[in-house]
Amino acid sequence: MHASTEPSTTSIPSLTHDLIGVGFGPSNLALAIALEEHGGQGPGITRFLFLEKQPEFTWHGNMLLSNSRMQIAYLKDLATLRNPRSHFTFINYLHEKARLSAFINLQSHYPTRREYNDYLRWAAAHFQGQCAYGETVTGIEPVLERDHVVALQILSRDGDGQTHARRARNVILGAGGTPHIPPAFAPLHTTGHTRLFHSSQYLARVAALSDTPPRRVAVVGGGQSAAEIFLDLAEQWPQAQVDLIMRGRALKPADSSPFVNEIFDPQFTDFIYAQPVEQRMRILDEFRNTNYAVVDDDLIARIYDVLYQQRVGGHGHHALLCCHDIQEVHASGEQIRLHMHERLSGRTATQPYDVVVLATGYERRTHEHLLAAVQPWLDGLEGERDYRLRTHARFLPGIYLQGYCEPTHGLSDTLLSILATRSAEISASLLAREPAWTASSPQASRVAALAG
Ligand SMILES: Cc1cc2nc3c(=O)[nH]c(=O)nc-3n(C[C@H](O)[C@H](O)[C@H](O)COP(=O)(O)OP(=O)(O)OC[C@H]3O[C@@H](n4cnc5c(N)ncnc54)[C@H](O)[C@@H]3O)c2cc1C
Numbered sequence: 001m002h003a004s005t006e007p008s009t010t011s012i013p014s015l016t017h018d019l020i021g022v023g024f025g026p027s028n029l030a031l032a033i034a035l036e037e038h039g040g041q042g043p044g045i046t047r048f049l050f051l052e053k054q055p056e057f058t059w060h061g062n063m064l065l066s067n068s069r070m071q072i073a074y075l076k077d078l079a080t081l082r083n084p085r086s087h088f089t090f091i092n093y094l095h096e097k098a099r100l101s102a103f104i105n106l107q108s109h110y111p112t113r114r115e116y117n118d119y120l121r122w123a124a125a126h127f128q129g130q131c132a133y134g135e136t137v138t139g140i141e142p143v144l145e146r147d148h149v150v151a152l153q154i155l156s157r158d159g160d161g162q163t164h165a166r167r168a169r170n171v172i173l174g175a176g177g178t179p180h181i182p183p184a185f186a187p188l189h190t191t192g193h194t195r196l197f198h199s200s201q202y203l204a205r206v207a208a209l210s211d212t213p214p215r216r217v218a219v220v221g222g223g224q225s226a227a228e229i230f231l232d233l234a235e236q237w238p239q240a241q242v243d244l245i246m247r248g249r250a251l252k253p254a255d256s257s258p259f260v261n262e263i264f265d266p267q268f269t270d271f272i273y274a275q276p277v278e279q280r281m282r283i284l285d286e287f288r289n290t291n292y293a294v295v296d297d298d299l300i301a302r303i304y305d306v307l308y309q310q311r312v313g314g315h316g317h318h319a320l321l322c323c324h325d326i327q328e329v330h331a332s333g334e335q336i337r338l339h340m341h342e343r344l345s346g347r348t349a350t351q352p353y354d355v356v357v358l359a360t361g362y363e364r365r366t367h368e369h370l371l372a373a374v375q376p377w378l379d380g381l382e383g384e385r386d387y388r389l390r391t392h393a394r395f396l397p398g399i400y401l402q403g404y405c406e407p408t409h410g411l412s413d414t415l416l417s418i419l420a421t422r423s424a425e426i427s428a429s430l431l432a433r434e435p436a437w438t439a440s441s442p443q444a445s446r447v448a449a450l451a452g
Contacts, residue, residue: 024052177362214354221359222246386429
C-alpha cells in the first residue's frame with residue numbers, strides 16, 4: 001500500500017541531520033538545551049537544526065503588553081526541573097544580567113512576560129548556529145528506498161520565496177497553535193480587513209493604526225488575552241469606547257490553587273496517560289478552568305474597578321457585554337458591524353465598530369497539515385508516552401510532537417509547565433533509538449548511501 005509514493009527526485013543533500021525541529025519556541029528551545037547538555041555525557045544527537053518562521057526569537061511578541069505577567073512560577077523554566085544546575089535556568093539568567101538580588105526583592109514568583117521573553121531570547125542566542133530563522137516549514141515528505149522510508153525530507157520557504165529541502169532521521173514538531181477565527185468572522189478575516197485582527201497580531205496592528213485612532217473597539221473573548229487587551233486599550237487609545245463581548249455570563253477566575261496546580265506537575269503526565277480515554281476526557285474537562293476561558297484574579301479585580309469607577313463618575317468608555325452571541329459580521333466601509341443576540345433578554349442588536357480584536361484562542365492542527373504526506377505510514381496522530389508517533393514497520397525515522405498531545409498527556413502539554421521534563425523524556429527516547437542507526441544496521445547503511 002505504501003509503495004504508491006515515489007522516492008523523492010530532489011537532489012540528495014550532503015547532510016542528513018539527526019534531528020530537525022519545526023518551530024523554535026520555548027518547547028524546542030528546551031529540547032535544544034537538553035540535547036546539548038546530554039552531549040557532554042557521551043555520544044548524542046549532535047547534528048540538530050531547528051527551522052523557525054520568525055526572523056528572530058520572540059515569544060508571543062504581539063502580546064508582550066506592558067505589565068502582563070507570567071502565569072507560571074519562574075522555577076518552571078527551560079531547565080530547572082530537569083537539571084537545576086543547568087546554565088539555562090532563569091536564576092542563572094538573572095545572575096548573568098546582575099539582577100538576582102533585585103529580583104528576590106520583588107518577592108514574586110511571576111516575572112513580567114517581557115522579562116521572560118528576554119530570558120528565552122538569552123537562552124535561544126546560544127543556539128544561533130542551530131536554528132535557521134525566517135524559514136517556514138511547508139511540508140514533510142518520506143524519503144523512500146526499497147519499500148522503506150529511510151529518512152524524512154523537510155521542505156521550507158524563506159523570506160525571499162526560496163524553497164529549501166533538508167533531510168533528517170528524526171523530526172520534532174513544536175510549531176505551537178494557529179489563531180482560532182470563529183466562523184462568523186472567517187469570511188471578513190480572509191479578505192484581510194485591516195481593522196479586524198486576532199490577538200496574536202495585537203501590538204503590531206494597533207501600532208499600524210496609530211495615525212487613525214478608532215472611536216469604538218470590540219474585543220471578542222472571555223479569557224486572559226481578551227481581558228489583558230481590554231485593559232491595555234485604555235492606554236493605547238484612551239479616547240476610545242471599548243466593549244468586551246463574551247458568550248459567558250461573567251469573567252471567571254483561573255484556578256491556580258496549590259492542589260489543583262498539581263495537575264501541571266511532571267508526574268501527573270504519567271497518571272493521565274495511563275487512564276482510559278473516557279477518564280482522561282473527564283479529567284481534562286474537570287480542570288479546564290485552569291487554562292481555558294479564564295482570567296487571573298488580579299486582572300478581574302482591575303477590570304471590575306475600572307467599571308466601578310465609571311459608575312462613580314457617571315460616565316465611561318468601557319463596557320462588558322456578557323451572554324452575547326455574535327451571529328453575523330458585515331463590513332460597511334471601514335466599519336465592522338456586529339449583529340448580536342443577547343441571551344438573557346432575547347434581544348438582538350447591531351453595533352458598528354471601527355476595530356474588532358479577536359481574542360478567541362488557538363487551534364492545534366499544524367501537525368496534521370505538515371504530516372499529510374507521511375500519514376499513510378502513521379498509526380494515527382496520537383503521541384506515545386515519549387511523544388513519538390507510532391509508525392509502520394517499514395518507516396524508520398522518528399516523528400515527535402511537542403504541544404499536540406493534550407488529549408493524551410494532559411493540560412500541561414500546550415503550556416510551559418513541563419518543558420524541562422518533557423525535553424528530558426524526548427531526548428532520552430531519541431538517544432534510546434540511536435542503536436538502531438549504528439553503523440552495522442541496515443537503516444544506517446541506507447541513510448549513509450543517501451547522504452553520499
Ligand atoms: C499571550 C500568551 C501568553 C501565554 N502565557 C503563558 C504562561 O504564562 N504560562 C504558560 O505555561 N503558558 C503560556 N502560554 C501558552 C503557550 O502555548 C506557551 O507559553 C508556549 O508558547 C508554548 O511553546 P511552544 O514552543 O510549544 O509554542 P510557541 O511558543 O507557539 O512556538 C512555536 C514556534 O513555531 C513557529 N512556527 C509555527 N509554524 C511554523 C512553521 N510552519 N515553520 C517554522 N516555524 C513555525 C512559531 O513562529 C513559533 O515561534 C501563553 C500563550 C499566549 C498566546
